[in-house]
Amino acid sequence: MTKPEGELTWRDIEIGSIVTEPGNARQYKTGDWRSQKPTYDFNRCIKCAICQIFCPEGCVNQNDDGYFEADLYYCKGCGICAKECPTGVITMVEEKE
Amino acid sequence: MANRVGMEVSVAIGEVVKLANADVIAAYPITPQTHIVEHLAELVANGELDAEFIPVESEHSAMSACLGSAAAGARTFTATAGQGLELMHEVLYIASSMRLPIVMTVANRALSAPLSVWGDHSDAMAVRDTGWIQMFTENGQEVIDNILCAFRIAEDKKVLLPVMVHLDGFHVSHMIEPMLLPELAEVDRFLPPNQYPLPLNPTKPVTMGDFAPPVIYSEAKWAQEVSLRGAREVIDRCWQEFGDSFGRHYSAVEGYHNDAKVLLLTMGSFSETAMTAIDRMRDEGGDVGLVKLRLWRPFPFAEIRKAVKGAEVLIVLDRALSFGGLGPVLSEIRAALYQMEKRPKVVGFVGGLGGRDISVAGFEEIVKRGIEIAHQGSPQEFETFGIRE
Structure with missing residues (x-):
């Protein structure tokens, strides 16, 4: 998008509010909806990727050390990764930010 | 040259x-829409019309399929009536909000309960706020002419909005009438190919029907409102050019002796009966005329004010109830005239519900009672016609 949404006037909107730039949902940071966030004890991690597969947001990626970690700009704090992790790597804690 | 044909109006719509x-x-x-889609299904099955006929499981699906079709840039048609239009309701908003040029004929039918398959305008009025262009027709010729106009208006790049062409269920849909059916070459000259500007296309992906948070929703809705209002210019030009090409003239508001002191206002096929009543009353020296409202959305405020200027009494007939309120046409007309310095007294009647006829004599009674109310008042906000006490 050329302008942030808050600066668009009704004249700037495409016909039928069609979005002509594919993939721009990336610009919409949904992480601030979160009331809980995942924390990690990577000592227990076996890099099975189950958390990545189960993440409904698709926001879990491998970090530089190969461990799986949520991108907190998009993580909504649902806790599914913590529930599914077979070795108990992930603990959900209150989001204070 | 057009072909003069005698056929059922529903079949002519298919043609x-x-x-x-x-x-x-x-x-x-x-x-009472059935014969329209039956005939179209037959035309497609016989190979006379090269189109996809999608036999869906409900009207909700019918309109949803139309969304996809119009979004892909296809010229899209559907038809429904009464309960069917109501089952489509939420999808109607999506069609107009996504600016998809779909043409739909509605063979107007009363709403349940009690179940009635017969005509009135309850269904049309219930979808008044869905953002569609809505036009009313009086007879078969007007229906087929306005379907051609509807495609051209809907697909115009300045409009890109869906259009409903209303015809009264049974009173028009099932009549066998003489009509002038245009030649293909005439239609091709009048109706350019549909060129939707941002169609679904894998090589140039777009997202349609996206979501809008509070920061942008109001802007999106206002853009839609501006487009519907702006459609007026294209609608008027289309009717003008249709008149030039085919010799039959249409406009948003049409008058019949509307310089008279007492005016009746009607929509749809009842206008024809009302015209006969006006003729009779004028023969007997009555200073009466008729205003016919063709375009219901976008509402032609200025034209209505112009059409009734100089009248002392305006009698509005609604073929629908807005339960607990005024008749939908009555309240719109009253609102439109409010800012006139010198305006007629506006009297409202509701009648012709669920297929009940109003005869020529009936319209004469309505006018007589309407004049009485204008001078002496009425105990009610509006009166009914023909309901047994």
């Missing part, structure tokens, strides 16, 4: 959709 070379028809049969 004119064939002439318009529709690409996709998605429809579910419902009385």
Whole structure:
């Protein structure tokens, strides 16, 4: 998008509010909806990727050390990764930010 | 040259959709619209019309299929009536909000309960706020002419909005009438190919029907409102050019002796009966005339004010109830005239519900009682016609 949404006037909107730039949902940071966030004890991690597969947001990626970690700009704090992790790597804690 | 034909209006609608070379028809049969889609299904099955006929399981699906078809850039037609239009309701908003040029004929039918398959305008009024262009017609010729106009208006790049062409269920849909059916070459000259500007296309992906948070929703809705209001210019030009090409003239508001002191206002096929009543009353020296409202949305405020200027009494007939309120046409007309310095007294009647006829004599009674109310008042906000006490 050329302008942030808050600066668009009704004249700037495409016909039928069609979005002509594919993939721009990336610009919409949904992480601030979160009331809980995942924390990690990577000592227990076996890099099975189950958390990545189960993440409904698709926001879990491998970090530089190969461990799986949520991108907190998009993580909504649902806790599914913590529930599914077979070795108990992930603990959900209150989001204070 | 046009062909003069005698056929059922519903069948003629199928024929004119064939002439318009529709690409996709998605429809579910419902009385009194059934013959329209039956004939179209037959035309497609016989190979006379090269189109996709999608036999869906409900009207909700019919309109949903139309969304996809129009979004892909196909010329899209459907038809429904009464309960069918109501089942489509939420999808109607999506069609107009996504600016998809779909043409739909509605064979107007009363709403349940009690179940009635017969005509009135309850269904049309219930979808008044869905953002569609809505036009009313009086007879078969007006229906087929306005279907051609509807395609051209809907697909115009300045409009890109869906259009409903209303015809009264049974009173028009099932009549066998003489009509002038245009030649294909005439239609091709009048109706350019549909060129939707941002169609679904894998090589140039777009997202349609996205979501809008509070920061942008109001802007999106206002853009839609501006487009519907702006459609007026295209609608008027289309009717003008239709008149130039075919010799039959249409406008948003049409007058019949509307310089008279007492005016009646009607929509749809009842206007024809009302005209006969006006003729009779004028023969007997009555200073009466008629205003026919063709375009219901976008509402022609200025034209209505102009058409009734100079009248002392305006009697508005609604063929629908807005439960607990005024008749929908009455309240719109009153609102439109409010800012006139010198305006007629506006009297409202509701009648012709669920297929009940109003005869020529009936319209004469309505005018007589309407004049009485204008001078002496009425104990009610509006009166009914023909309901047994």
